[in-house]
Amino acid sequence: MAKRESFFQIRLQENIEELKSLYLGLYHDEHAFAFFLAMLGEAYRARKASLRQRDLSRKEHPDYRMSQRMLGMMLYAENFAGDLAGVQKKLPYIKECGVNYLHLMPLLDSPEGKSDGGYAVSDFRRVRPDLGTMDDLEKLISACHRRDIMVCLDFVMNHTSDEHAWAKDARQGDPVAQARYFFYDNWDIPDQFQKDLPEVFPVTAPGNYTYLEDCGKIVMTSFFPFQWDLNYANPMVLNDMTDNLLYLANRGVDVIRLDAVPYIWKTCGTNCRNLPEVHTVVRIMKLACEIVCPSVMLLGEVVMEPKEVVPYFGSPERPECDMLYNVTAMCTIWHTLATRDVRLLRHQIEQIENLPAAYLFQNYLRCHDDIGWGLDYGFLGGFGMSEAPHKKYLNDWFTGKWFGSPSRGELYNDIEMLQDARLCGTTASLCGIEAAEFEQNEEALRTALAADLMLHALMLTLKGVPVLYSGDEIGMLNNYSYHEDPKRFSDSRNIHRGQFDWVLSEQRHTPGTTASALFEGLSDLICIRKKNDVFRSDAPMYAVDVENERILGIGRTYGDRTLLGLFNVSPEHSRAVIETAAWEELTDPDRVFVAGEQTRMEYWLEPYGFRWLIRKNVQHEEA
Numbered sequence: 001m002a003k004r005e006s007f008f009q010i011r012l013q014e015n016i017e018e019l020k021s022l023y024l025g026l027y028h029d030e031h032a033f034a035f036f037l038a039m040l041g042e043a044y045r046a047r048k049a050s051l052r053q054r055d056l057s058r059k060e061h062p063d064y065r066m067s068q069r070m071l072g073m074m075l076y077a078e079n080f081a082g083d084l085a086g087v088q089k090k091l092p093y094i095k096e097c098g099v100n101y102l103h104l105m106p107l108l109d110s111p112e113g114k115s116d117g118g119y120a121v122s123d124f125r126r127v128r129p130d131l132g133t134m135d136d137l138e139k140l141i142s143a144c145h146r147r148d149i150m151v152c153l154d155f156v157m158n159h160t161s162d163e164h165a166w167a168k169d170a171r172q173g174d175p176v177a178q179a180r181y182f183f184y185d186n187w188d189i190p191d192q193f194q195k196d197l198p199e200v201f202p203v204t205a206p207g208n209y210t211y212l213e214d215c216g217k218i219v220m221t222s223f224f225p226f227q228w229d230l231n232y233a234n235p236m237v238l239n240d241m242t243d244n245l246l247y248l249a250n251r252g253v254d255v256i257r258l259d260a261v262p263y264i265w266k267t268c269g270t271n272c273r274n275l276p277e278v279h280t281v282v283r284i285m286k287l288a289c290e291i292v293c294p295s296v297m298l299l300g301e302v303v304m305e306p307k308e309v310v311p312y313f314g315s316p317e318r319p320e321c322d323m324l325y326n327v328t329a330m331c332t333i334w335h336t337l338a339t340r341d342v343r344l345l346r347h348q349i350e351q352i353e354n355l356p357a358a359y360l361f362q363n364y365l366r367c368h369d370d371i372g373w374g375l376d377y378g379f380l381g382g383f384g385m386s387e388a389p390h391k392k393y394l395n396d397w398f399t400g401k402w403f404g405s406p407s408r409g410e411l412y413n414d415i416e417m418l419q420d421a422r423l424c425g426t427t428a429s430l431c432g433i434e435a436a437e438f439e440q441n442e443e444a445l446r447t448a449l450a451a452d453l454m455l456h457a458l459m460l461t462l463k464g465v466p467v468l469y470s471g472d473e474i475g476m477l478n479n480y481s482y483h484e485d486p487k488r489f490s491d492s493r494n495i496h497r498g499q500f501d502w503v504l505s506e507q508r509h510t511p512g513t514t515a516s517a518l519f520e521g522l523s524d525l526i527c528i529r530k531k532n533d534v535f536r537s538d539a540p541m542y543a544v545d546v547e548n549e550r551i552l553g554i555g556r557t558y559g560d561r562t563l564l565g566l567f568n569v570s571p572e573h574s575r576a577v578i579e580t581a582a583w584e585e586l587t588d589p590d591r592v593f594v595a596g597e598q599t600r601m602e603y604w605l606e607p608y609g610f611r612w613l614i615r616k617n618v619q620h621e622e623a
């Protein structure tokens, strides 16, 4: 026991100075800080021996995060297998996909009909009853750990549901509970705030405040009216929310996803996003984990422009988030598919190249949310593309309105005046599989499948942890049934939040089916990736010019090997000009190149074709 305590004490002593100065700098409240420290001690004492062991071994071998063997998948328990026990039964399928990092979408208690897909939590310590119990969650997590799968859970920290106990007390007039939120008697202050506040959901939930008729107050609601923003300027909020975070960590969760983190601090006269205090709060939470549960990683959900995203890594000495979504790469990939022009993506890769190797991104093509067109319009402006018409082009393309587009998506938060509509749809439907199957057009289907696989290969090549969106591995199409569901019809994100199609998945090994083309194609790529350390997240990545704007060239180097990834983003045969070398094709080991006389050689790719070429070389390839 004494030894166990000492780990806590050592880690506390290592970090106490910084923790104290950050905390008191924010709150000037010694009493609240004493409470915070006591809470950390409690959380550590409550941590199971097996998890403490995990903390120690992960700390000793932190390298696993950078491994090319990491592969994620995100899924909704209810859509995938009914409930948590169902997910546990289906773990062999998840293993078969090669996944060792599982993001279980929000599963804590959340009122039906006003849950925003689980992102309105009414109890941070209770699992939604239709999904199971906390006990089921712990069992599922242990089962995952036994299979070497890490588990990620959402921590919805910006707001609570209006049915959370704090919100209920606040409605009843309890001033202590009201002080946890932003409560006002009249519109004076909200009006001041609103001058600089953009709207998150301009169509589905306009405005940033909600008038509560029953108590005659106004409450801040940046997202939906039933999601009340928490006031982190109140130290009780930080204390209790950190306690909730550690409670989840103590259930065995390996990765905590900090939902909507840029929004958590509000200052009048600003847009209330990415304020310096947000970074202080995140660093405090990181230190809390470092002291109590050092194996737990923080994943920041920062859906912002690149210059706002990167600061959430903190500095190498004072890290904040361990991992961040590569949201810019995600939307730029879709832009690249629609424009058949790789210049922006190449530019982005060059920017990532300059970041410290320790920064870990999570790469993805699709997730549960919409695709927002947060592209680098400064850069695109250089090619004559301006923001509003370009967004319109992308939206027209991906909703199939553009002549010849095979894509089938739906718009999200479309307001003509704002000209900032976003987009929803599954990878398969956006790549044209839905349209080709509907039209029974085999050639179009082949092309769409090639595009889908090429995008996945591209995602697997990027530096960082690739994460599949459940259903994409078998080519699940848009689910239009939400149009008929009164609780879901107003939110088009539901188009890609359908039930997992187990019947379709049964075809995953049946040759000639869409499901097998994708599943087996992807499995091969994942297998290759896991075997080759040039895909490690700390292996440098750089853009390679192949003298064709329709082909993206990505270089990765590790040890004495260099990878060249080639991706044809157009539906036509395209030619790359690459360095002549004794390349080997990872996807077709029988094809070997011979280093010739010339320094450059031509290399042709079929429509939406891709290649992973590898060579032994001690020299670093020039971009």
Ligand code: GLC
Residues within 6 Å of the ligand: 116, 117, 119, 120, 156, 223, 259, 260, 301, 368, 369
């Ligand atoms: C995050 C979630 C999104 C949710 C929002 C509000 O952005 O990804 O689904 O609507 O937070 O909690």
